[in-house]
Amino acid sequence: MFPMVTGFMNYGQQTIRAARYIGQSFIITLSHTNRLPVTIQYPYEKSITSERFRGRIHFEFDKCIACEVCVRVCPIDLPIVDWKFEKYIKKKQLLHYSIDFGVCIFCGNCVEYCPTSCLSMTEEYELSTYDRHKLNYNQISLSRLPISRIEDYTIQTVMDSTTQMKKDKFRGSRTITNY
Known part of the structure; x- marks a missing residue:
């Protein structure tokens, strides 16, 4: 008789534990329903990059003194x-x-150690091509400045969720169903 009672007690404990796990997961699910969507429609909506974003390198030919510091500090x-x-x-x-941006690891050492500041990082990150050799940029290609995401009228820029949440606190809360 005692083995049967201990079996029922174990079954009851397992049932309570399972109910607690289901309750915890349900609370987590409910906490996620009030969040803003994370995904964006990429070609038409692009997120604004941070100030210290390491994108394509911009080169100014007139400032360069050919000291080769950029080559020495590059890993x-x-x-x-x-x-x-x-x-x-x-x-x-x-x-x-x-x-050659096909090999570059975008560490930013060349930009940081350049004595004349002829190198700088841009916010351009769309460098993909079908041919690897097109990623080898010469001084003419490196001197072109990209179109700023904020100024580009063909796309809608999307701020990061923390900035958007701060703005939403002043306007009232928004949920996924309010879009």
């Missing part, structure tokens, strides 16, 4: 700097500068 020795020494002015003359 993979990626930037290619071609220069010649001009004897009459006793300075290096930059001939060619290129970066």
Whole structure:
């Protein structure tokens, strides 16, 4: 008789534990119903990148002094700097500068250590192509500035959810059903 009673007690404890787990998961599900949607319709809606976002590198040819600091601090020795020494002015003359973004790890060391600030990071991140060799950018390609996401009228920019939640507190709460 005692084995039967202990079996019922174990069954009751397991039932209570299962009900508690179901209750906890239901509370978590309910807490997620008041959140804003995370997904965006990518080609038409793009999220605004942060201020310190590391996108494509922008290069200013006139500022570069061909010191090759960017090559020395790069963990993979990626930037290619071609220069010649001009004897009459006793300075290096930059001939060619290129970066292969198919290999670049976007660490930002070249931008940080450049003494003349001729390199900077942009907010451009759409670099995908079908041919790998098109990712090798020369100084002309690197000097083009991308269109800012905020100024681009063809897309709708989406702020991150924390900024949007702060704005929504002033306007009243929004749920998924209010869209």
